[in-house]
Amino acid sequence: MGWEWYNWIAILLLACQGLFLYQSWRNFRYAIHKSRRTNEYYHPRVLLTVPCKGIDDEFAKNIASVLDQVYPDFVIHFVIEDASDPAFEYLNRLVSSKAGRGHACRVEVLIAGKGQECSQKIHNLLYSCHRAPDGTQIFAFADSDACLPPNWLNALVYPLRKDRCGATTGYRWFVPRTNNLATLALSAINAKVAQLLGNTMFNHLWGGSMAVRTDLFGPNDLERIWRNAISDDLGLSYAVKKTGRKVSFVPECLVASYEQTTWKGLFEFARRQFLITRIVTPGTWRFGLFAMIYSLLGSWGGLGMLIYGWLAGIEFNAVLWGAVPAVFLAGNVGLAILRQRMIRMLLPGDAATLRAAARADVWGTLAWSWLLFVCILSSAFGRTITWRGIRYRLLGPDHTQVLTPRSGGQ
Template identity: 30%
Template sequence: MSWVFFLIGVVAVVASSLPVLLARRFLRDIREALGRDPDRGYRPKVCLIVPCKGLDPDFDVNIGAFFDQDYPDLELILVTASRDDPAHEALQKRLHAHPQVRARLLVAGIAPGRGQKINNQLKAVAEVGEDTDVLVFMDSDARPGPGFVRHLVQPLENHQTGLATGFRWYMPVQGGLWSVLRSAWNGGGVVFLTDPQANYAWGGAMAIRKKTFETCKVADRWQTALSDDMTITSAVRSQGLGIRFVPQCLVSTHEDCTFAQMLEWTNRQTIIARVYHPALWWKIALAHCVGNAILVLGVALLVGYALGWAADPLILVAALLMLAIIPMEMLNGLVLLPAVLEMLPEHRRQLVRLFPAYCLLAPPASILALMNTIYSLFTNRITWRGVTYEMRSPTETIVIQEQP
C-alpha cells in the first residue's frame, strides 16, 4: 500500500508542474509578442461600445479613459438601460464636458429575456453607422490607456483572425485579503490566452470586424443569451476563425471587494462557465478536485506518520511529495510575475509589492475554485449588477428579478 501512496505522490508532483510549464510558455509568448512592433498602422473606422449600469468605483475616471483614446476615426457609444440609472446623468455630464469627442448616449430599455449588458450592446450595434469597420466592446469598470483601442484592433488586419481580445487584471486599491484573493483567482486564467486552441474572448475588451459580427450572426446568438463573451467565442470559432490575445490590452480594474462580493463574483464566473463552456468547466473541476484531494491525503499521511500510525518511511516520502503541490502552486505565481509586469509596466511597483501575497494565496485560490465548482453544480442562477438571471441553456435566459 505504501508504494501506491508513493506513486500517487509522484503523479501529484508531475501534474503540479504542468501549470508552471504553462506559465513559462505564456511568459515566452508574451515576450515574443511585445518584442514585435505592435502597431502596423492598421486604422479601421471604429465604433467603441460601452454598456453601463450603476456607478462603479472611480466611474468618472474610468469613463474619462474612453474619451481620451488616441485614435483618429472613432465613435464612442455609451448605453444605459434607463434614464433613471445613476450612470446616465454622469455620462451626460461627461458628454457635455467633451464636445470635441464624437460620442453618443443611448437608452436601451429593460432586457426581456437576455442579459442587460447584451441588451445594451445590441441597442448600440443597431445604431452603428454603415461605414463602421470594427466594433469594439468594453466594460465601464476598465481603465484603458490612450493607445488601447489602437493596439486592440491591430490583429484584425489578418482576416483569419475573427476577434481580438484583452483581459482584466484586478488591481486592489487598499490591498485587503479578499481583494487580493479575487485578483489571484482571476489571474489564473490568463495563461490560456496565448494558446490558439484554448483561448477565448473576454467581454471587457473585444474587437471584431463588423462584417465578421454579421457573418457569425452574433446578434442572433445574443438575443436570448447572458454571456456576451462566451457566446461570441462560440460564434467566431464556428466560422473557423481565430481569436488573438493582445498583451498591450491587459486592462487594470481598480476595485476592492468584501468576502461576500468576492464569493459572489467567483461563483458567477464558474456558473457561467458551466453553462456556456462545459468542457472547460470539467477540466477546471477535475484539476481542483483531484489536486485538493491529494493535498488532504498528504496531510493525513503526514499526521499518521508523525503519530506513529504508519512507520514506513515511504509513507513520509509520499506525504511530502503530495504536499509539494503547495510550493508548486506558489512557484507558478512566481513564474507568471514577469509576464504580468511586462504587460502592466505602469503598475510595476504595486504588483511587485503584492506578489508575495499572490504567491501565498495561490493554494487558497485553488480551494476557492473547488468551492465555486461544487456550488455551481446546484444552481444555474446568478445575480449580476442587481439583476437575477436563470440560465436554462446557452440560448435561453430568464430574468427572475431586478432589484430596484
C-alpha cells in the first residue's frame, strides 16, 4: 500500500483547514459589517454592573469610560468586597468628580461583603442584580480593566431586541502598555481566541462585556446559575444556549484592556483561564486542545512528512504533500494579518499603540501557536487557582471552594 494512506489524510487536512479559513474570513466580514450599524430606537432600562477589586492599570481611564456611556436610561453599580479596598475611595472620588456630567440616571458604589460559596466577582454581581432598580429590563456587565467606547452600552443592548438572541457579548483586546515580549505574547494569544467570535453557534460570553434580558435571566435565575460557580460567563453561556437562543457577538463591544505582564504573569493568567474552562465546560476545553494539536500537526507534521518523503526517496505526490504545510503555515500568517486589520478598524484610537503588537502577532504567529498549546496543556492538571488575591479550589462546574486569601495575587 505504501504511503497512499497519507494522501487521504492530506486531503482531509486541506479540506478542514479550508473550511476554517473560510469561517475566519466570514468572522472578519461580520465584524466589519456589524460595527457600522446604529441603535436609534431600542433603549430599555439597563443596570450596568462593574465589579472592582484593587486598582487596575489605567483604572481611572476605564472607570471614566463607564461613566461616559452615551445611553438614555441606565443605572451604574460599582461593586467592591469591602471599604478597605483601595478602589472604594478611588471610585467615590471619580464618581463625585463626574457628578451631573454623565448620562447615567444614578451611580452607586456598593459594598457586597465577602463571597462564601462562589467567586468574589460572582458574589458582587449577584449583590448588584438583587438591588436592581424597578423596571430594569437589561443586566449589562463590564470589567474594571476594560476601557469602553462611548457607544458600548448602546451597541451591546441592540441585538437583545430579538427574541432569538439570548445574550450579547464583546471581548477584550490586550493593548500593551509596554512592548516587552511577554506582554506582546499575551496580546497575540488573546487575539487568536478573539478571532473565533462571529456569527456562529459556537460563541461564548465574556464576562467583561456582556448583557442579558431580565425576562430571561432575572436575579433569581442568575442566583441559580451562579450560586456556587467560579465563572460568570461560561455557566451563563450554557444556560442561554439551553433555552435554544444564541449568544450574539457584538464587534463594537470588543474593548481595549491596557496591560503589561511578565512571563510568570502570562502563564498564571492563561492557565487560570483554561483551567476554569476545563472544569466548567470540559467539552470546550477538549475542543480547544484538539484544535491546537490539529493546527500544529498540519503545520509541522505536514512539513516533516514532506521532508521525510524527499530524504527517503519514496514515491509521493509532492504537490499534495507540499500543499499541507504551505496552507497551514501561510494560513496562520494570513489569519494574523486579518485579525490585526480587524482591530485597527474596531479600535482606531489604539491603532498606533498596537503597531508593535501587530508586528509581533504576524511575524511570531507560529511561535504563539506553540505557546497557546503549552498554556492549554498546563491547565490539564490541578483544580486550584488564585484570582485577584483569593485562592479557589474548583470541585465542579457549580461547586467552588473559597480557600484562604493570599495577598499579592492577581
